[in-house]
Amino acid sequence: MSEIETFEEEDFQTRFSGKTFRRILALTAPHWKWVVGFLTTIMLVSVLDAFFTYLGKQIIDVGIAGKDISALLRIFYLYGGLTIIQSVMVFLFIYLAGILGERVRYDLRRNMFNHLQDLSLSYYSKTPVGWIMSRVTSDSDRVAELVTWGLVDTTWAVMNITTSLVFMFIIQWQLALIVLVLVPILVYIAIQFRKRILHSYRTVRKLNSKITGSFNENITGVRVVKSLGRESENLAEFSHITGEMYKASYRAAWLSALFLPTVQIVSAIAISAVVWYTGGNFTSSAMTIGGIQAFITYITFMMWPVQDLARVYAEIQLSIASAERIFSLVDAIPEILDRENAFDPGKLTGDIQFDHVSFSYDDGSPVLKDFSLSVKRGETIALVGPTGGGKTTIVNLLCRFYEPTSGSIKIGGCDYRDYSLYAIQSRIGVVLQTPHLFSGTIAENIRYGRLNATRDEVESAARMAGAADFITKFPRGFDEPVGEGGNMLSVGQKQLISLARAILAQPEIFVMDEATSSVDTLTEAQIQKGMEIMMNGRTSFIVAHRLSTIKKADRILVIENGAIAEIGTHAELLKKGGKYHNLYTRQFRNQMTEAYNPLSGQAATSN
Numbered sequence: 001m002s003e004i005e006t007f008e009e010e011d012f013q014t015r016f017s018g019k020t021f022r023r024i025l026a027l028t029a030p031h032w033k034w035v036v037g038f039l040t041t042i043m044l045v046s047v048l049d050a051f052f053t054y055l056g057k058q059i060i061d062v063g064i065a066g067k068d069i070s071a072l073l074r075i076f077y078l079y080g081g082l083t084i085i086q087s088v089m090v091f092l093f094i095y096l097a098g099i100l101g102e103r104v105r106y107d108l109r110r111n112m113f114n115h116l117q118d119l120s121l122s123y124y125s126k127t128p129v130g131w132i133m134s135r136v137t138s139d140s141d142r143v144a145e146l147v148t149w150g151l152v153d154t155t156w157a158v159m160n161i162t163t164s165l166v167f168m169f170i171i172q173w174q175l176a177l178i179v180l181v182l183v184p185i186l187v188y189i190a191i192q193f194r195k196r197i198l199h200s201y202r203t204v205r206k207l208n209s210k211i212t213g214s215f216n217e218n219i220t221g222v223r224v225v226k227s228l229g230r231e232s233e234n235l236a237e238f239s240h241i242t243g244e245m246y247k248a249s250y251r252a253a254w255l256s257a258l259f260l261p262t263v264q265i266v267s268a269i270a271i272s273a274v275v276w277y278t279g280g281n282f283t284s285s286a287m288t289i290g291g292i293q294a295f296i297t298y299i300t301f302m303m304w305p306v307q308d309l310a311r312v313y314a315e316i317q318l319s320i321a322s323a324e325r326i327f328s329l330v331d332a333i334p335e336i337l338d339r340e341n342a343f344d345p346g347k348l349t350g351d352i353q354f355d356h357v358s359f360s361y362d363d364g365s366p367v368l369k370d371f372s373l374s375v376k377r378g379e380t381i382a383l384v385g386p387t388g389g390g391k392t393t394i395v396n397l398l399c400r401f402y403e404p405t406s407g408s409i410k411i412g413g414c415d416y417r418d419y420s421l422y423a424i425q426s427r428i429g430v431v432l433q434t435p436h437l438f439s440g441t442i443a444e445n446i447r448y449g450r451l452n453a454t455r456d457e458v459e460s461a462a463r464m465a466g467a468a469d470f471i472t473k474f475p476r477g478f479d480e481p482v483g484e485g486g487n488m489l490s491v492g493q494k495q496l497i498s499l500a501r502a503i504l505a506q507p508e509i510f511v512m513d514e515a516t517s518s519v520d521t522l523t524e525a526q527i528q529k530g531m532e533i534m535m536n537g538r539t540s541f542i543v544a545h546r547l548s549t550i551k552k553a554d555r556i557l558v559i560e561n562g563a564i565a566e567i568g569t570h571a572e573l574l575k576k577g578g579k580y581h582n583l584y585t586r587q588f589r590n591q592m593t594e595a596y597n598p599l600s601g602q603a604a605t606s607n
């Protein structure tokens with residue numbers, strides 16, 4: 001529930017931000033030719049629309065009332081010719097606006113994707129995936145809509161109002177002045193309505209996501225709900241939210257229903273003014289019949305764009321809110337960046353030194369405190385200890401996913417911040433605790449870190465990792481799809497594929513965060529074998545949960561409260577009879593109990 005409450009839809013943007021609006025418009029700058037194209041065509045369409053009404057007046061006044069057949073024919077030909085031109089223009093502006101929208105959407109998504117790849121892990125731990133996905137999908141759609149259909153509607157509406165007024169002034173300027181007074185009134189009414197309608201819909205959407213969240217929590221947590229007898233309280237909470245949603249929806253429906261009749265009443269007032277004025281002056285032939293007819297058409301012609309402008313105005317506000325969220329993403333500065341003059345040392349095979357490293361995540365409480373460690377080239381370091389002790393944090397720092405708050409990490413005698421991020425991260429092979437595979441086949445996943453690897457190399461890496469046995473059992477073998485995030489495979493299988501991926505990439509430093517969830521003994525032995533191949537001749541850091549896997553490590557560090565509590569080889573630490581000895585004997589005892597009595601409960605797989 002907390003995530004739903006914290007990251008529910010942001011509030012409706014009521015403030016018009018010119019700066020953001022200009023930045024949105026700037027998105028069209030690289031595609032200015034398309035913008036000019038569709039704006040010109042839409043203007044022509046609108047001018048032609050107004051001119052058709054004028055031609056209608058001419059047909060009545062000159063052709064019909066004046067009984068001038070040849071003039072009537074000329075008008076018909078003109079009408080027909082212009083209709084063809086207008087149809088072409090309509091095709092063009094829809095086509096051009098569609099293309100422009102796609103281009104802007106493409107630019108936005110590409111920029112976001114590119115920037116997301118640069119952002120540091122700290123950004124991802126603070127920002128829910130759902131939030132980022134909404135920026136990439138619905139927000140970029142809304143901004144693209146604004147710069148295309150928003151611009152189309154605005155231009156069309158402004159042009160229609162202007163051309164209608166121009167023709168009205170041509171026909172009868174005094175009457176046009178009366179209508180002119182009504183325009184701002186209508187604009188004001190329309191904007192007020194639109195704002196309120198959108199606000200209500202926004203509330204409905206926010207409440208709707210709460211309702212979805214509530215359903216989700218109650219369904220997934222049904223056992224807890226039942227076991228604690230929370231049904232009636234939950235129903236009361238749920239009824240409260242749905243009641244709120246009912247009120248907001250009711251208000252939205254009521255306002256929507258009221259809006260159109262109001263616009264119609266204002267239009268009717270304008271039309272009555274024409275009828276009243278012309279009625280009083282008809283005898284003095286202030287206006288022809290065609291003129292009156294054209295005037296009334298222009299009024300309707302003008303009223304709809306006015307209410308359309310109000311809709312676009314309200315949508316612009318929504319799009320500005322969307323754009324601000326997108327810009328907040330693309331403006332987020334990665335916490336870890338290459339320093340000026342950062343360089344690539346060519347290899348990362350030197351000794352590694354943690355020199356008085358302290359570190360805290362965003363909340364400020366120190367996770368590592370004055371941590372120092374020298375690791376010789378080719379050494380295997382195992383990190384063990386209670387959960388939350390700081391093991392993963394140490395390897396995160398080594399991979400430079402985060403940087404020390406104080407102190408430094410040196411590789412080959414040089415502060416690793418002097419190296420480029422790419423130089424470090426491309427040379428460290430990491431197998432994560434929850435290994436991630438990408439949608440695609442097994443072979444594609446193994447090849448992920450070295451795209452030019454041959455099929456033979458892929459298969460040989462899988463054999464070395466001990467993954468080939470289970471892979472070849474699949475109907476499509478190496479071409480078997482792994483499903484989204486590798487969800488068609490078990491954790492153990494995913495780790496073996498990740499190991500094969502790391503073996504193929506031939507990194508210079510190897511980092512492995514062992515899976516905490518239990519894998520069967522056979523898979524465990526295979527993972528162990530794969531790890532040994534990786535560790536051979538490489539500086540390696542193994543975060544170990546099953547202590548059996550690290551007996552051969554050169555040094556084992558027991559990490560507790562962000563500091564080294566014990567250090568030594570497996571034999572040394574066992575002999576010492578301290579924390580490692582306790583951890584080891586406890587885990588060994590659990591495994592033995594489980595082996596003799598599998599129903600005795602889960603063995604302590606985490607330490």
Ligand SMILES: Nc1ncnc2c1ncn2[C@@H]1O[C@H](COP(=O)(O)OP(=O)(O)OP(=O)(O)O)[C@@H](O)[C@H]1O
Pocket residue numbers: 125361362363367385386387388389390391392393394
């Ligand atoms: N992204 C993060 N933001 C804030 N705090 C974090 C973050 N990651 C870890 N921590 C905190 O840092 C501390 C050390 O976590 P770390 O993951 O390094 O422990 P660990 O020893 O690897 O634990 P485990 O054995 O459970 O994997 C914990 O208190 C944890 O809550």
